Amino acid sequence: MLEAEWGFIDRVGDVCDIVEDSVKRVLNHPGLVKDLDALWGNGDLERKQGVLEAKGMTPWARISYTEAVKELEEVKSKFEFEPAWGKPLQSEHERWLADQVVKGPVFVTDYPSGLKPFYMRANDDGKTVACFDLLMPHLGELAGGSLREEKVNLLDKAIEHHGLDKQDYGWYRDLRVCGGAPHGGFGLGFERLIGWMTGIENVRECIPVPRWAGRLLL
Numbered sequence: 436m437l438e439a440e441w442g443f444i445d446r447v448g449d450v451c452d453i454v455e456d457s458v459k460r461v462l463n464h465p466g467l468v469k470d471l472d473a474l475w476g477n478g479d480l481e482r483k484q485g486v487l488e489a490k491g492m493t494p495w496a497r498i499s500y501t502e503a504v505k506e507l508e509e510v511k512s513k514f515e516f517e518p519a520w521g522k523p524l525q526s527e528h529e530r531w532l533a534d535q536v537v538k539g540p541v542f543v544t545d546y547p548s549g550l551k552p553f554y555m556r557a558n559d560d561g562k563t564v565a566c567f568d569l570l571m572p573h574l575g576e577l578a579g580g581s582l583r584e585e586k587v588n589l590l591d592k593a594i595e596h597h598g599l600d601k602q603d604y605g606w607y608r609d610l611r612v613c614g615g616a617p618h619g620g621f622g623l624g625f626e627r628l629i630g631w632m633t634g635i636e637n638v639r640e641c642i643p644v645p646r647w648a649g650r651l652l653l
Contacts, residue, residue, distance in 0.1 A: 440583075440620035447565040448497070450580050450619045451542045454569055455495050458540075458577075458628070462490035467632075474633040485572050486632055489540055496541040498532075500524075500563070503543050506536050521547050529568070529575040540577075542567045553593040554607070556582040556619075565619075574631045580621025587611040 444450065461467075468487070475483045489495075498506075500520075507518035507528050516525045524532075524543070533541055545563040548555070555564040566581035584590045590608060594601055601608070626641040635641055 437623040437625050438620070439622075440618060442616045442618045444619045445582065445617040447544060447567055447580075447582050447619065450582070450621055451497065451544070451567055451569075452494075454578050454580065454621055454623065455540075455542075457623075458569075459490050461628070462486070462632070471632065474635075478634045482573050482634060485539070489571075492539055495569075496537045496539060497544060497567075498537075498541060499544050500546045503528075503532055506532065521549065523550055524568075526575050529570045530573065533570040533572045533575070539572060541570050543570060548593070548596065551581065553597040553599060553604075554581075554583055554590070555593075556584045557589055557593065567621075569623075571631050574627065576624075577627055577631065578621050578623040580619065582617065582619040585611055585615035585617055 439453070441450070441453070471483060471486065503524065504518055504520050507514070507524075510531070511517050513531070514525070514527050516522075516527065518524070518528055529543075532543065533539065544565075544567045545558060546566055546568075547562060548557060548564045551564050551566050555566050557563075558565055564581060567579065568576050569578040571577045584593060587608060590611060591601070594604055594608075624638075626638045629635065629641040630638050633641070
């Protein structure tokens, strides 16, 4: 995972901007097209073209979790797991949103608080949190992030809401007792990014030192 945190940031859209710019920087590397030609070979040319087109899309689509669920409910007969507000998005849902609804990368934002960790900042509606998942065609989730709750009174409520032991998270709470700067961050699956770009289906073949490499050395 690539893990990143920023201080003095108070809009989840700003975190999305950073993620989008970071991935596009990789996609716009001068030598990438030749590398993809070699890696894809005679593979799925439509998927390869989608990867190349993503770097030129400005900006990538953004929809709320609530909007995403409404889209999914219109075609719920196509899914094994029925979509509904308050339920997690399954892999089949994520792929449908990116492949069929948006036909490109899409940020899904503002999930219900019960679906996300306690440390994500609560939205004003009292039901959702300021977060996002980045979904890619033919892959699903590539990255996820949020604003972090810096207000200790709201953090206490979130810990209680999630049924967690306050003592276990006392050290985390103490960091905010005297106040804290608004901040946010994200995690991006590096091997999933490589797999999406190259068309390699098994993520285990995208790690820097695959498992089988050790056996070869032995």
